[in-house]
Amino acid sequence: MATPDSRNLLHIYLTDHLAAAAGGVALARRVARSHSDTGDAERLQRLADDIAADRGALQEILRSLGLPARRYKSMAVWAAEKGGRLKLNGRLVRRSPLSDLVEVEALRLAVEGKAAGWRTLLTVADQEPGLDAGQLRTLLERATAQAELLQELHEKAARRAFLQTNRDSGTNRSKPVTTR
Secondary structure (H helix, E strand, C coil): CCCHHHHHHHHHHHHHHHHHHHHHHHHHHHHHHHCCCCCCHHHHHHHHHHHHHHHHHHHHHHHHCCCCCCHHHHHHHHHHHHHCCCCCCCCCCCCCHHHHHHHHHHHHHHHHHHHHHHHHHHHHCCCCCCCCHHHHHHHHHHHHHHHHHHHHHHHHHHHHHHHHHHHHCCCCCCCCCCCC
């Protein structure tokens, strides 16, 4: 059984992840909406739904451990995600090709953070009776699949952002430039 101090740290850890999940859900839904007329629309909507379900699973984990959610953290991250939309992207009235790339990168970071959280919980599951190791493994597998999808979408967004931009400006490169 966990000590009171370790339990308090776990509570902080989980509520921080829950707050980050609020931003991740908002971002995933926005990305899905902005691609509703593309060939990736269905996959992005399913991804947004899964990310929302993962947040729900995290809320249930907090409940199963008898730990209250700290809503002020979630509200702060949600507001930060909204504020993050106000960035200069080289375009005034329409989306920049960089918008898709940066959003997919942000989602990928969020999913990787979520996967790290599931791994951490798996590490302490034997000390916390309220943690279900089987559920955590399932959530980790889903996060891994989400990261793979986002990697594919990242490559597409990078090609659209830089290769299409190069064609539009008269430069025609068939491959992205890599540095070492």
